[in-house]
Amino acid sequence: MVEQDLRSTALEAVHQSLGAAFTDFAGWRMPVRYDSDLAEHRAVRESAGLFDLSHMGEIHLRGPQAAEALDNALAGRMSAMSVGRAKYSLLLTEDGGVIDDVITYRLAEDHFLVVANASNAEDDAAALTDRAQGFDVAVDDASDRTSLIAVQGPQSEQILLDALLSDGSGVDGPTAEDLTQMKYYRVAEATYRGETMLIARTGYTGEDGFELYVPNPLATSLWEQLTAAGGERLVPCGLACRDTLRLEAGMPLYGHELSRELHPAQSGMGRVVALKTKGDFVGRAGVEGADVAGRPVLVGLAAEGRRAARADAAVRDGQGREIGIVTSGALSPTLGHPIAMAYVDPASREIGTELVVDVRGKDLPVRVVEMPFYRRD
Template identity: 80%
Template sequence: MVDQDLRSTALEAVHESLGAMFTDFAGWRMPVRYDSDLAEHRAVRESAGLFDLSHMGEIHLRGPQSAEALDHALAGKLSAMGIGRAKYSLLLTEQGGVIDDVITYRLAEEHFLVVANASNAAVDAEELRARAAGFDVEVDDASDRTSLLAVQGPAAEQILVDLLASEDSGIAGITAEDLTSMKYYRVAEGTYRGGELLVARTGYTGEDGFELYVGDEVSVELWERLAAVGGDRLVPCGLACRDTLRLEAGMPLYGNELGRELLPSQAGLGRIVALASKGDFVGRAGIEAAEVEGLPVLVGLAAEGRRAARAGSAVRDASGSEVGAVTSGALAPTLGHPIAMAYVDPAASEVGTELVVDVRGKDLPVRVVEMPFYRRV
């Protein structure tokens, strides 16, 4: 039975026709898997996966002072970005905690696109509007009319090149050379069926890949064309494998590794905060005033066997004292052993430290390891 209170993407009927199993994610009815989590995970690592990420938020800032407004609103120095580039940044509270982690694209001298996590899209838009007050800039939340499709994996580039070369591809303004020469965290603008198309070399899987932004009205057609061109190389993928892929890649998930009560430095993201390269911004005073000594820090944990720790599992040291808690954990499909991220006391954070995690009442020996757990060659 469909929950009528959940929001749906423009691709819901496509997912249903493919036999997807659905889950409630941040108030959206999203495909969690189509067949096998492991098969979908493996497809992204070995070939390519096709994801519907239309639950994410897309917020445009346009105007003469859009760069200055974002410098004020976000922790990074967005005004230093070149056109066609992307930047990972943080939206902070006044106290320096993380409201959201976002990717910002500079599409023109006076036009930026901020992509927000689904659970925070409305909050981020409201915050950006409030923080843009006093600047000559227009904030346009396009989330309700924008679809986001991701093609992730080593075959992603060739699949998109093949799409461009196909008869009546529908794409104009972007060439095969634009794609093959595009570096990581870059974006190109064109059109699909006459509407705006953005193709960015970004992703959340640890693999090469692209994210495509189009209007909702053409998203089904684009999905179907990608699937047809991709053939056996391209597998539809749900949120379950996206989570194990990002975990293997050591990428934080908002609500697990990031939150309003956590400072960027605790998550290893202190470098994202542009304290040295720009002036005042929301959260700067809180970051500078924070007493960080002794605060828990994010680490990677690895174990043997098949049992995996889950979010909330207690972490203890050799003496049995609780020193932290797991934020994300899984049996890593690519690696074949359990991995986890956890916040632990600084004294227990050194690589090589032996710890114990409680897995359903049983002790699981783990050791602190460097992240990411997986890095593509």
């Protein structure tokens, strides 16, 4: 795909003015970094980072049977979620594979927002539309109209208070108390410059943080407002540091740890499939009928030194037998040593198991460790 065919977010000009380096991500021209991957990563861990995530998909379901439609479409029980809450769930194939992992927000009794990964947004919208047939609900793919800006890090709450609740901010709705008391995986609706803005306490970095949804025409003004309020506390961040942040936090990435060929139980996601708390849904029979006992399982790996395993590197046991493959790996900026996620034979899943990973033709001794690799205080 040539560069002119890539889609751009509403913040393209902002990223160019900041000197961003760009990459092709799921058909989008996205900032991969502005300065240093390491500096951006550390900013999120120590202060706050500002991300453009407008390549993600936003799919609204509205109607009297919106909850029932989502109970049918997703692996989680969305009807049990109260207004103002969010829930992580999976969109499954008929045979139990993972089409996508999504976050669903309940904005009203009859209104839900499903946020999809960029690479799957169109497929998700099509699947949700198809699975909503027969229910009194309307499916609206608002991805092309919506921008998503995230503020992540320990200073994110104070930066939002400074940016959104000061005189002349253009924001009506939440109070300072509302924001400070908002718990993780909660969402609130506000008005920003006359348009609806959603403020969610969610993220993909392992830190406290917020994700803000606004119409595209307001993205630049919101970004600039957050930047001005954040000052030296807030650093623009690209997708490269987002990947190392989510890896340290043990969060799966679709296409690496999740796919249509892998069942939820293999990645440790069996807990989000509501087999006991709701009735039939797309993928239930496939999950229940699958024998996953001997299939590879996802584990965390850690090593010493500075050499890091990368995706697709082979994993071997002590006898030299190939027993798995790395799905994500990096030299952890926070921990200072190599970490990775890998699918391995279940016989090698126990914590402390010594294995070997091939790193550019050389053996790297690794051991199986608990995930997440990093957990904030």
